[in-house]
Amino acid sequence: MTTKAPEQPLERIESCIHWIRGEKVMLDDDLAVLYGVEVRVLNQAVKRNIERFPDDFMFQISEDELQNLRSQIVTSSWGGRRYQPYAFTEQGVAMLSGVLKSPRAIAVNIEIMRAFVRMRRILAENKELARQLAALERKYDDQFKIVFEAIRQLMTPPEPKRRPIGFVTPK
Structure with a gap:
């Protein structure tokens, strides 16, 4: 009897995909949550099979990249970690399916691959x-310049809203 993993909403998975070093990646802590394992368990499995994870499949993010990522997301889920998170590219996530062999890991991996494909399709359409x-x-030069500029603004992704962190006293 196989146990089916709970389905992960595509939006949940897509929110875990970040752009680092010009690559779409997922961080080890997000993957651990999706797979239902502890981060250390995921990283131990990777280290036991490190030959499966060359630099273009997985890399450790730098302190600057981590700070930039934290400022984009606003909240930090990395408190208390002693090392920088690992980032897995699409190929690295696919390789995880061979390392983590539970039914949940396989089912989640399929959904993650679908999310990467969907993002690639959206980027290509854009x-x-x-x-x-x-x-x-x-073709239409100046006649529709204002219309084209409005369309370009609509195509531009919105800037992330940044709220001040901490308690703010009224002036």
Whole structure:
């Protein structure tokens, strides 16, 4: 009898995918939560199979990258860690399925792969839309300049909202 892992909403998985060093990656602590294991257990399994994880599959993020990531997310889930988190690329996450062999790990891995594919598709569609918009701009010049500028603004992802951290006293 196999036990089925609880399904992870695609949005939950996509929120765990970050851009670091120009790569879409997932951090070890997010993966551990999704797989239902402790971070140390996940990292021990990786270290026992380190030959499966070359630098383009997994890397340890720097202190600067960690601080930048913390400021983007606003809250920190890394309190108390003694080392920098590991970041896994799409290939590294796929390789984890061979290292973590539980039914839950396999089911979660399938959902993560779907999330990466969906993000790749969205990025490709956005590039195609930008290419088509540029072609239309060249064709219609100044007639629709304001319309094209408005469309470009709509295509630009919103800046993350940053709230001050801590207690703020009224002035």
